[in-house]
Amino acid sequence: MKDKSKPRVFSRRSFVKGIGTSVIGSYAAAPVLSKFSRKVLEEVETESKNKEPLTLRVNGKKVSVSVEPETTLVELLRNKLKLTGTKLICNQGECGGCTVLMNGKAVSSCHILALDTAGSEIITIEGLMSGEKLHPIQEAFIEHDGMQCGFCTPGQVMAAQAILIKNPKPSKDEILEGMSGNLCRCAAYPNIMKSVIAAAAKNK
Ligand code: FES
Ligand code: FES
Structure with missing residues (x-):
């Protein structure tokens, strides 16, 4: 077993030999490298x-x-x-x-x-934000816990925004219809609906 506590000592001979090997290695690799770079260039x-x-x-x-x-x-x-x-x-x-x-x-x-x-x-x-200020829909999602893991939330918020652009005062059915294409794996639907209804109520 090697004694790892001993520092490694390089003699001048082993040092020169080492350099020689790496230089020869580089020359040997040169054609492979240029073939490789040509391929990369062609791809780019x-x-x-x-x-x-x-x-x-x-x-x-x-x-x-x-x-x-x-x-x-x-x-x-x-x-x-x-x-x-x-x-x-x-x-x-x-x-x-x-x-x-x-x-x-x-x-x-x-x-x-x-x-x-x-x-x-x-x-x-x-x-959606204006500077550091959250959009009213984003605020409503926070106030009404309209998220659990939050992964679907950006999509839910943007879908809600599209509903409110089309009709600032939508009915519950219109909200349901407009949000129906947005799935939530956490099934946070009741609070998502509450959030959108609350955001719409801010327009009333
Ligand atoms: S990621 Fe686009 S609809 Fe699901
Ligand atoms: S909050 Fe988790 S997927 Fe909707």
Whole structure:
């Protein structure tokens, strides 16, 4: 067994030998590396050839980016613009977790291609606050415990906002109908409903 307490001593000979080995190793690896970098370059070139320019407005700001044709709106928001408040849950347009507003209407951002939003106005959960002040719907969700784990909450809040944009004084049935596409795995539905009703009441 090696004595780990002893410091390792390098002789001049072993040091020079070591350097020689690594230099020879680098030369041997050079063709492999250049082949590798060529491949990476080709991939990057193909990727940028596939990209298309896109201009839209997100939370009131003009955004110009280039995206691949298959990029979805939620991928653009979360991965490129770092707006991670919008959650990606089912990725199939089924749960409403990725709901954002597109020109004032609630949409599932996992089901929309980013390129199809050209020229649109997108509002995400990050766009609801005014400075440090929460939006009245966000306040209502806090006041009425409209969340448990909170994962579905950004989508619920954005769906509620779409209802109130369309009709500032919706009936309970209209709220139920408008929120029906937003699922909650914690089943916090009673308090979600209370929160949206309370937010609507602030408009009365
Ligand atoms: S993540 Fe988009 S609808 Fe579920
Ligand atoms: S609060 Fe947990 S999924 Fe809705």
